[in-house]
Amino acid sequence: MNSDVYNENISDELLGCFVDNELDAEEHQIILQAQLKYPSIQKRVCEMRQLKQLVHLARPETGSSEKKIIPPSLCSMNKLYLAAAAIILILSGALFNSMYQYGEQNIAQKNHFAYTNPNLQTVMNASTTSEQTNIVIHINKKNTYNMDTILADIKNALQESRISNTPMRIEVVTSGPGLYLLGALKKHNLKTINKLYAQFGNVSFVVCQKTLNIFRDKTHQLNDIPAAMVLTASATDFIKLRQAQGWKYVPI
Numbered sequence: 001m002n003s004d005v006y007n008e009n010i011s012d013e014l015l016g017c018f019v020d021n022e023l024d025a026e027e028h029q030i031i032l033q034a035q036l037k038y039p040s041i042q043k044r045v046c047e048m049r050q051l052k053q054l055v056h057l058a059r060p061e062t063g064s065s066e067k068k069i070i071p072p073s074l075c076s077m078n079k080l081y082l083a084a085a086a087i088i089l090i091l092s093g094a095l096f097n098s099m100y101q102y103g104e105q106n107i108a109q110k111n112h113f114a115y116t117n118p119n120l121q122t123v124m125n126a127s128t129t130s131e132q133t134n135i136v137i138h139i140n141k142k143n144t145y146n147m148d149t150i151l152a153d154i155k156n157a158l159q160e161s162r163i164s165n166t167p168m169r170i171e172v173v174t175s176g177p178g179l180y181l182l183g184a185l186k187k188h189n190l191k192t193i194n195k196l197y198a199q200f201g202n203v204s205f206v207v208c209q210k211t212l213n214i215f216r217d218k219t220h221q222l223n224d225i226p227a228a229m230v231l232t233a234s235a236t237d238f239i240k241l242r243q244a245q246g247w248k249y250v251p252i
Contacts, residue, residue, distance in 0.1 A: 010034060010041060012048075019048045019201070025227060032204060032230045036171075036238070039245060046132075046169070049201055113156040116149050119250045124157055132167035134247040136239055142177035145252055147189045150181075151196070158200045168202055171242070175208035175235035178252075182207070183221040190226050197228035208235035 010031070017023050018031045035042040115121040120137070127133040135157070139150060154172060161168035174182055185193075196203055209231045216222055225231075232238045243249055 012044070015041070015044055015048060019045060019052060021198075029230060035204070036206065036230065036232060042169075046167075046202075050167075113160045115153045115156060116145065117153055117250065117252055120153055120157065123248045123250060124160060127161075127166050127168065129164060129166050132169065133161075134169045134242070134245070135171070135250055136242045136247045137170060137172045137250045137252060138235070138239060139172065139174045139178035139181060139252050140176040140235075141252065142180045147181055147185060150252060151189065151192045154203070155192075155196060158196065158203055161202065162200070170203045171206055171247075172204070173206045173208070173232070173235050173239060175211045179207075179211055179215045179222070182225070183215070183219060185226075193226050194228045205229040206232050206235075206238065208238075209233050211235065 014023075015031070018028065023031065031041075031045075035045060113124070115124065120135075123133065123135055137154065154170065157168070157170060160166070193205060197205065205226070205228050207225055207229050210233065212222065212225075212231070239249065
């Protein structure tokens with residue numbers, strides 16, 4: 001693949017390969033960049049991920065056998081109608097209780113994780129299972145939190161989203177003094193970033209190209225960034241775009 005496909009007219013087949021992790025590293029990066037530039041592509045990818053999950057949940061268990069249904073005789077129809085009505089009433093009550101218990105369980109799960117960053121804690125407490133929550137986390141300060149703490153908060157948010165079945169998308173943007181934290185990345189940090197990226201399909205790591213160039217000139221560090229990270233021309237413009245699209249902004 002070359003950069004000629006880096007536009008809004010990417011085929012469903014190619015996006016399907018992206019969702020199934022069947023692209024090579026270069027192709028994967030191109031699709032990631034296209035998602036950042038075109039919200040329509042990101043929406044299509046999210047829809048494909050949701051469809052894939054629904055198909056997975058809808059698959060019948062192996063080894064199950066179909067049972068032949070024998071229609072009742074006419075003389076037993078009245079009894080069947082009465083029995084069916086009773087079953088419907090019982091199931092309705094059971095369904096109501098199940099939904100109520102699920103709601104209570106979901107609320108309990110929302111309080112299962114604790115976050116070092118209070119802004120992220122507030123956003124996660126307000127997230128619901130009915131609407132997707134989009135979060136842009138902006139690392140733009142030096143030595144406020146170390147990378148272990150930041151990555152632990154991000155991992156907790158992703159796990160909470162998965163456990164509570166809450167639709168969510170997280171983009172972690174690094175710029176300004178925050179790049180000094182990237183310059184201090186240790187091997188286990190890089191491993192964590194790549195693992196989060198591989199394990200969760202709803203997280204991206206974005207680095208400001210402008211700040212990165214300045215940082216490299218001054219420090220001669222970060223000549224290579226982790227494979228899980230992508231570049232954006234301007235972090236400020238990128239964040240303004242996300243906020244205009246209704247994303248929750250969490251500065252760190």
